[in-house]
Amino acid sequence: MAYASLLSLNQTLDQIPHPDDQTEQQHIIMRSLHEKVSFLLSFLDVSSPQNSDKLRGLEGRIRDAAYEAEDIIESHISNQIFSELDQKFESLQKIILVLNSISDEVVKMRERNEIEVLLPRNSLPAASSKSRSTNNSVVMGDDFMKFWKLLTNPYSKLTVVSIVGMGGIGKTTLAKKYYDEFTAHCFDVRAWVTVSQEYREQEVLKELLNSIRGLNYESREESTEKLAENVSKRLKDKRFFIVMDDVWKIKTWNKVKNLFPDSNNGSRIILTTREPRVARHASRDFHCYHMRSLSVEESWKLLQRMVFGEKECPPQLVNIGRAISGKCKGLPLVLVLIGGLLYKAKRKLDYWKYVARNLRSSRNTDYNILDFIVFIYNQLPHHLRACFLYMGVLPEDYEIRRSKLTKLWVANRFIKPDRSKSLEEVAEEYLKDLVDRNLIVVGQWSYSGEIKTCSIHDSVRYFCLMKSKEEKFNSDVDYLPGVHDNLRQVSILTDLKNQIPKFALGNNRDLRVRSVTFFFRNSPNDIHFITNFWLLRVLDALTIRFEEFPVEIVELVTLRYIALTYWMKHRFPASIAKLCNLETLIVNPGKFRSIFNTSFLPPEIWKMARLRHLLFMRSYLPHPTDALMGRNIVPLENLQTLGNVINFRWTKEVLDMMPNLKKLVISFEHDGQTKWSSYCFDNFVYLLQLEILKCFFFAKSYLKYQDPLPVKFAFPQKLKRLTLSGCRISWKNMTVVGSLSNLEVLKLKFHAFEGPVWETNDGEFRRLKLLLIHMTDLEHWKVDETHLPSLKHLSLRYCYNLVEIPSQIGKIPTLKEIELCECSTSLVTSANVIREEHRKLGNFEFQKEADYPPAEQRPKARRSSKVVCKIDVKSDADRPAAPSPPKENGYLLEMDHDLAIASKQNFQGDYKFVICGMLLIE
Structure with a gap:
């Protein structure tokens, strides 16, 4: 945790104001501290993981010194009591002496060539994380x-x-x-x-x-x-x-x-x-x-696949590679983790020999897996270690959303700033690196190939817990009283009702806790101890249901991340503006996802310049009118995510105050009187950094709007994902959307576009991967296979009038899936025609063997595509009997409770399909 503690301290020093009442000596001390921190950060940045054993003692001293310095500075500057710093400068001078001593030792170790410097970081250009992760499992x-x-x-x-x-x-x-x-x-x-x-x-x-x-x-x-x-x-x-x-x-x-x-x-x-x-x-x-362990040959084949994919291992690495796989004793998890290490490291004989020499032989016990994980952790670059150990905060087998995890990493200051990228973009890179190393496992992927959820293996989590306690980094509430007061992260996995006296530790305001995350549904009355943690940065209390904003937390001015759950309509107090460091505010709707979960934000929200993410189920955002301009309103230049905002007027002046917005979710609930044009949503073109836009329109009558929407949409060219709902715009105006050169995902819901005919044009939708049309009066769709050259997924739902899927859709070479739900019979028939065309191309062959063959024995299809046609069955009586297990002359018959017909299933590698009721062509 030396690197993470230095990185956090460095960011604290960067944000220190320079009041006039500081003496020259104080300026010198702060500058000297900054220089020592920067030197050690740079050293760890380029230090080879092979130095871990030699640096372990130094890292502990660095961590403790950095923690102490940050506690001294942040506890006073956060409260703007600069005059009290005088009595603490002596302590800071002592810390500088400690860092000086460490720096001198580092220099001497370099002079004696005891430290290997790595330039650049030990990371190779990798295949996409998705393509690798899909091969991380092995079933003999x-x-x-x-x-x-x-x-x-x-x-x-x-x-x-x-x-x-x-x-x-x-x-x-x-x-x-x-x-x-x-x-x-x-x-x-x-x-x-x-x-x-x-x-x-x-x-x-x-x-x-x-x-x-x-x-x-x-x-x-x-x-x-x-x-x-x-x-x-x-x-x-x-x-x-x-x-x-x-x-x-x-x-x-x-x-x-x-x-x-x-x-x-x-x-x-x-x-x-x-x-x-x-x-x-x-x-x-x-x-x-x-379960048995893998054989020697199976182990080597798995390790090769983890490191080289479909490529062959270089001849000079074969013998040492076999030796490494042999030391893993046939444990798939160990082979996968060692494979991730070798995949990201130097593919040179010397390094592979170093790995083989330092791997401990297994005694085939559960606990010995930790020996391998310890070695892998010690090879991890310093900038990834805190992010990896943070996964131990999560409960066992818990899947966390990528977007939440990266926000938490940023709030905890685990991410090193990069002038060319946002902190969130750097965090995404860290996550992909850990996925490539197989230390973090992807749970779900998005249609666009992005990570949606992730987790860690329970053996890896056990290591994270043990290492975190050793590093004074993380603990569950049960262990808190027995750990050092430098503890930074606390996860609460249990009911606090009977543990508050133990956990609160009186009124000890010297605790250095920076993050508290609740995973158990405690009462709001059980968290008053939070106010003891003056330096808290993260309060993740989504499992606690509040009836009103816990106003006492506004005194914790170091808070950067707040996540809460409300039961009903609620207003944020004006005092929330005291949280001048707040970056992320998330409000979960709880049980009722409806108008009862509405947030009313105060005008003071426009004073909070560091806001990066505002996320609500429904929220009313006050417009920064002229009357408010005298209240220290500032541009929200850091704001990247905003949603869901209701009936907000997107004037050019407001958009200029959010120049770096990347994701926007908005709703317009028409009252029958206000003109749609007054909301100015055609100004979105001025959001030059916008990548995701979700826009929902509602009216008193959901069948017909009293005022038509403006037809002159204008969207920024960076837009990658667009969702429109309830617009009722003519298909003739789709060109505005089709011309977006970076658009990858388009979802059209609840009559977003209307009319009997849609005809696409040349040059449109060049990068579109997913198209969803949900509820429309569309009858005929005219398209050429060249119009959507990148389409992978097509979903048509409740399209009762659409006659057919154009045959040209089936000729798109990238197509993987067509999904139909509640559509006309003729539409299903056209999907069957596409399926037959694929068969004629030789994409599918029925297997004749009695048993399911191993993967390596299955023939591969020439092209991958998938068509899913869902036909609802109105009652259980309409459902055929469940099929039997596979018999000698066929394969498993598939049957879904929503399907009317089942037929044979064909297995070909990772490809399969089922005829009629559900068509699957993968």
Whole structure:
């Protein structure tokens, strides 16, 4: 944490004002401190990770000195009590002496060639993170076949199949492989729930309900008993497939097993566990599969794939590469992590020998995985270490959204400023680097290929927790009283009701806590201790439901990130402007996502110059009128994200105050009297940095507006993602959108455009990857295959009048998916025609083998595309019986509870399709 502590201190020093009452001596001390911090930062920036052992002692001294200096400076300057700094300057001088001593040692180590300098950083140009991450799992062919036979046995009674093995051996990967690819449509209900070591019954039940189709949002607020009742009710008489991942205790299984009714219809449960006793207890019919370690050859093949992808390993690295893979003892997780290390490092024989020499041999114990992770962490560049360790703040198996994670990294000052990029852009680069190293796992990808959610393996998380405590960086509330008061991050994973006396630690205002994150639904009355943390930067309290703004936190002027949840309409106090360092303000709507969750922002919001992200479900933003101009209103030059703002007038003067806005979500709720033009939304062209725009229009009558919208839209050319809803503009005016040269995602909802005919033109939509049309009166779509040359995904929903999908759409070479929902029969027919055309091109061949072949034995299709046609079934009675497991002359028949017809499924590598009810061409 030496680098992170220096980086944070450096940013604090950069933001120090220079009051006239400071003496020349004080200026000299502050300048000297800044110079020492900059020197050590530069040194760590170019220091090779191979220096870790030699620098470990120095890093601890650097961290403690930097923490102490920042605490002294920030605690006083944040309150603008500069006169009191006099009594602290002696302490700062001592810290400077410590940093001087460390700097001298660094210089001497360099002179003795004990320190290897790395220029540039040890990072190679990499393939996209997505392409690599999709290959990070391994499922051996014979493993899959054994598991397949256990799971698809002919028994009609409910069967529990247990996968047992040590951590990191691939249990979850095997379960996920089957869950994702081979059961999507052969069961009425599917659900995946991660149980984890600390079993929380209510959270598990909610996750089950969230995973089961048809969950309404209000179910999340119910009691444990009601949640359990709802789970059983939704599974009754259904053929279900449930994965219970990471079950640790027999009593945990005993608590949940009664939720799953046995309707004698072939339902299946997969249970993954490290404990053989749990597996034997849950699978009494001995349906247990014991994961084995990879063979020597399998290990080497996996390591090669992690490092080189489809390319061959250079001959000079083969022998040492085999030695490295052999030391991993067949553990897939270790091979994946070591593969990520080698992928990003120098591909030279000397470095590979260094890795082989320093890897410890495994004793095939769970805890020994930590030995490998320790080595990998020590090879991590200094600028990535704090971001990586921060993942330990998250609960086990928790998936966090990319956008939230990067905001938290920025607020905690883990990101080094780059004049050519925003802090968020640099944070994105850090995240992709950690993904490429396989230290962070991507959960979901967006259509445009961006990371949506991510997490870490529980073994990696365990290391992060241990290392964080060693570095005085992070702790759960249970460990807080026993750790050093330099602790920076606190995550609260439990109910504080009975722990407040222990946690509050009296009125100790000397605690150095910078970040508090709640993951448990505590009461608003249980967080008053927050005001003890004078230097707090991050307050993430989304799990706590407030009825009004906790006004006491406005005294914590160092706050940079606030995330809260409200139950009802609420007004922010004018005193929020005291939070002069606030960068991110997020308000979650809680249970009711409606007009009851409306935020009313005060005029003082225009004084908060450091704001970067304002996110609400619905918010009223006061217009900076002439009457307000005398209240120290400043341009919000740092503002990047704003949403959702209602009925705001986007005048040129206002837009000039937000010159760097990148994402904007707005709504216009028409009252029947105000003219649409008065909102000035045709001024968006002046937002030169805007990349994402979501614009929703509503009126008293949702069938017909009283005032037509202006047809002269004007959008900035940087726009990449555009969502329009309720505009009712003629398709003839689509050229304004089609001419956007950087547009990648276009979503048209609720009659965004109207008219019977849409005809695209040459040169339009050159980069468009995703097109969604939701609810329209469109009848005929005229398009040439050259008009949308980059289209990958087409989604048509509730397009009742559209006659067909133009055949030219099927000829677009980049096309991967067409999704139809609630559309005309003729539209489905045209999708079938496209599917047949793909077959004629030789994209699909039915397999004849009786069993699912290993991946390396499957023939590859020439082109990848996917068509999904969904046809709703009105009642359960219309649904055919569930299909049987694979038989000798065919493959698994797919059936979704929303589909009317099922047919054969064809497997070809990663490609599959199903005829009729659901068409899948991948």
